[in-house]
Amino acid sequence: MPTGKNHGIVTRYKDSCEEYNCREKVFTQMLANFENKLGVHDLMVVFTDTVSHKMVGMVNQKSRKSNIPVERIHNASVSALENILENTAVKLDWTNLIKRRLYVAKERRAFEYKLIFHAAPTLLGIKCEGLFSLPTEQPAISENYNFFNCQAASKGLKTLTLRNDKLRSLIQVYNR
Numbered sequence: 523m524p525t526g527k528n529h530g531i532v533t534r535y536k537d538s539c540e541e542y543n544c545r546e547k548v549f550t551q552m553l554a555n556f557e558n559k560l561g562v563h564d565l566m567v568v569f570t571d572t573v574s575h576k577m578v579g580m581v582n583q584k585s586r587k588s589n590i591p592v593e594r595i596h597n598a599s600v601s602a603l604e605n606i607l608e609n610t611a612v613k614l615d616w617t618n619l620i621k622r623r624l625y626v627a628k629e630r631r632a633f634e635y636k637l638i639f640h641a642a643p644t645l646l647g648i649k650c651e652g653l654f655s656l657p658t659e660q661p662a663i664s665e666n667y668n669f670f671n672c673q674a675a676s677k678g679l680k681t682l683t684l685r686n687d688k689l690r691s692l693i694q695v696y697n698r
Contacts, residue, residue, distance in 0.1 A: 534600045542607040552577050560584050565591055565610050569598035633666035637681075641695040645679065651696035653684075658691050667693075 532548050539546035545563070553559055557580050560566070568581050578594075585592045593610070595602045633656075638645065640654035667681050674680065678698045685692040 531598065531600065535603060538600055538604050538607065541604075544607060549577070552580075556580050557584050563590060565593065567593045567595060567603060567606055569596075570594050571596050572598050630666055630669060634670070637670065637695070644695045644697065647697065651694060653692065653694050655690040655692050658686060658689055 532550060535548055536546055544565075547559070547561065547563075549556070549559075552574060556577070560581065566581055566585055568578055570578065581592060584590065591610075593606045595606060636654075636656060641652040643649040644652040667683065670679075670681055680696060680698060682694045682696070683691055684694050
């Protein structure tokens with residue numbers, strides 16, 4: 523959140539963000555490589571009365587590039603920030619969003635470990651294809667396949683579900 527020259531209020535901004543379980547980055551001045559230091563977040567807040575036009579332009583550019591919503595506040599007060607955080611927390615439901623991200627990452631890791639364990643010779647290029655089965659009850663299994671296929675396409679690898687039944691899924695991993 524770019525704040526301009528208002529150094530004294532930075533800790534109060536950080537405390538407010540902690541109350542809403544939000545991670546924050548507070549910038550009081552334009553830094554070298556500013557756009558990269560902004561990172562990718564769920565929301566960017568800009569206090570327009572204390573920030574340079576160049577900083578606002580960089581934030582707008584980053585938000586368009588990364589599809590991040592930007593809230594602009596003319597008054598650089600803590601209560602204005604808390605208003606934005608409260609309204610945004612309701613819209614995005616931060617806790618559910620964070621839990622969902624952690625859950626998806628955990629699922630994806632579990633799928634990747636099983637894939638590596640069962641299909642290592644194929645992944646290493648020793649064999650041209652491999653078959654293995656996974657329990658069907660693993661949630662979001664098709665999302666994980668799609669994610670793997672997107673990531674591995676450049677390496678010439680692909681997964682294919684050959685059979686699904688109530689208990690197990692038969693999966694083929696092959697080199698194209």
